[in-house]
Amino acid sequence: MNTTSLYEQDFHKWLEVTLKQLRERDTENLDWDNLIEEIEGLGNEQRHKVDSYLFQLLVHLLLLQYWDSERERCAEGWQDEIDNFRFELEQLFEQSKTLYKYFLERIDYAYTKARRKAIRKSKLPSTTFPEQCPYTPQQLLDEEFFPNGDR
Numbered sequence: 001m002n003t004t005s006l007y008e009q010d011f012h013k014w015l016e017v018t019l020k021q022l023r024e025r026d027t028e029n030l031d032w033d034n035l036i037e038e039i040e041g042l043g044n045e046q047r048h049k050v051d052s053y054l055f056q057l058l059v060h061l062l063l064l065q066y067w068d069s070e071r072e073r074c075a076e077g078w079q080d081e082i083d084n085f086r087f088e089l090e091q092l093f094e095q096s097k098t099l100y101k102y103f104l105e106r107i108d109y110a111y112t113k114a115r116r117k118a119i120r121k122s123k124l125p126s127t128t129f130p131e132q133c134p135y136t137p138q139q140l141l142d143e144e145f146f147p148n149g150d151r
Contacts, residue, residue, distance in 0.1 A: 007034045050092060050103050051110060057085035057140060058114030059121075062129055065147030067122045079146060086143055107133055107140070 007014040014031070021030050064071065064078045093100040111133035119126050139145045 053085045053088045054110040055114050058111055059117050062118040066128050
């Protein structure tokens, strides 16, 4: 069975065979097309994680800061989630400096989406939330920072 059909029939076995070929420098028999696709997929997956954690982090920071009527009831849960998203981002950045650069590039985009989500969730007027991200990259990742000095 060639490695291309192995890829389609038994992905885990394909991984084992491909790793063995790479370790042995057997470049002639590598399934290059699927290997390239998988490597590209890994990069996309990591960037997607950054986008997702950043979006969720921003939503929770906005809710914590601006949704006064729910703060007393929800603040502890929001703060726990903020901690979790920061931890996940920190883990990704320890693996890759490039992902940190990507994070910096995506703050404005993620903030726009997070602001929209916070408006829908809270049903507060859109003017409640700043149009530009009110948090610096350092504040976003600082485990001691919470809006309004909470915690």
